[in-house]
Amino acid sequence: MGLIDVTDVSYTYRNGPRALDCVNLSIAPGERVALMGPNGAGKSTLFQMFNGLLEPDQGQVIVDGLPVVRAHFPAVRRKVGMVFQDSDDQLFNATVYREVAYGLSNMGMPPDELDATVKWALDVVDMPDFLDKTPFNLSGGEKKRIALASVLAMKPQILVLDEPTNALDPLGSTKLLALLNKLNRELGITMIFATHDVDIVPYLADRVLLMEHGALRLNGTPAEVFRNPELLHRLSLRRPYVAQLAELLMQDGLLPPGDPPLSVEQARDMFGQLLCRRAGCEDG
Ligand SMILES: Nc1ncnc2c1ncn2[C@@H]1O[C@H](COP(=O)(O)OP(=O)(O)OP(=O)(O)O)[C@@H](O)[C@H]1O
Ligand SMILES: [Mg+2]
Structure with a gap:
């Protein structure tokens, strides 16, 4: 059994397409997994199954032994930190401080520890001076960093990152890769991320899943996956x-x-x- 087990999961949006079509996958503790595929393949939909934002029509998702059903949502959401594709879906507090502190203060963290953790999280995303700013007025890349800080502050067991480097400038992107690898190496945090950036995958993934029309097409190491030029081309990817x-x-x-x-x-x-x-x- 993996840390995340997805078994026969299908999902159709109301008045929308069949976004997931019998998906099976298992992610082991400490793995770094990239999910790739063309726009509309179902990547973000699959991610939302990991913490119960969406529930499958068929099949089941189990996170660290807990079926992702309503009764387990709070426990699952403590384990799974999710950085959304669109930061505007993630940020809702009036200040950056409150945004990053939100989950921690709900957990009842004492004020001194809370301040130190918020500061740590803002330092790691290079945003230490943004405490009093309003998240909604930030640039796209700044919002992404604050969204990341708010998730990292919770020190989740599993990080689910939907296009984490999208909107970051090149140096910010390089620093983020280093940070994610450090978190994985030193804290054993499991990572699953969706990206269109094939050039970062060899630096950040042990395993790559290719998705098309809501189904997984290939599962292998970066070397194995990048050996398939025809499939990559069909899925709008490249080496x-x-x-x-x-x-x-x-x-x-x-x-x-x-x-x-x-x-x-x-x-x-x-x-x-x-x-x-x-x-x-x-x-x-
Ligand atoms: N809220 C929604 N209501 C109806 N259809 C939706 C909704 N969200 C996504 N879809 C559809 O479901 C399919 C899968 O979308 P999803 O966002 O999971 O793709 P994706 O692989 O994350 O794509 P991208 O690379 O563009 O982020 C698409 O056809 C999309 O149009
Ligand atoms: Mg998406």
Whole structure:
């Protein structure tokens, strides 16, 4: 049994499409899982099943042994922190301080600890000076950071992130990846995130799920998933740029055939060894 188990889950919106079509998946504690697929594939709908914002028409979702049904919503929502795709769906307090403190004060956290935790959460998203601002008047990227801070402050066991780097500037995005990996490594937080950004996936995912028309089509490591150019193309995805470069060099006979690197670091290892060998380095 996983930390999250989704069994035969289907869901149709009222007057809308069948958004989930018999989805089965299991996520182990400490895993980092990317969910990818074209617009309208059902990613956000699936995420809302993890904390009971939507309930399946068929099938069931179990989080840490608890079926996600009304009676368990409070317990499940303490375990699952959700960063929404659209920050405007998440922010509703008059100040940033109150926004980030909201869940903690509902839990009855003492004021000193509450202040320290809010400060910690705003520091990790690089927004320490925004305490008294109104969330609604912030920029898109600033709202995303505050939404993240409000979820991180609760130190959930599972982080569900719907397009977490969307709206962040490049440096903010890089810092967020480092932070999420640190939380995963040091606190064992399980992460599942939806993204269209194929270039971040090798840095942030142990496993990738590809979704189309409400159904899971492929489940594998980043290397396995990015080995399927036709399926990726059908699902409006592509391989990371660094893999595309390596493949062009393979076609030109300048790199040996095989799995291309997916990250800059993997590419450096591959190119470095090759260049070193050609240059006759001692350790090459
Ligand atoms: N509240 C709603 N009412 C009716 N239909 C909806 C609603 N929300 C989503 N849908 C439909 O359900 C399907 C799945 O939508 P969903 O938001 O889960 O897709 P997604 O994979 O998250 O897409 P994106 O990449 O654009 O965020 C789409 O066809 C969408 O139009
Ligand atoms: Mg979505």
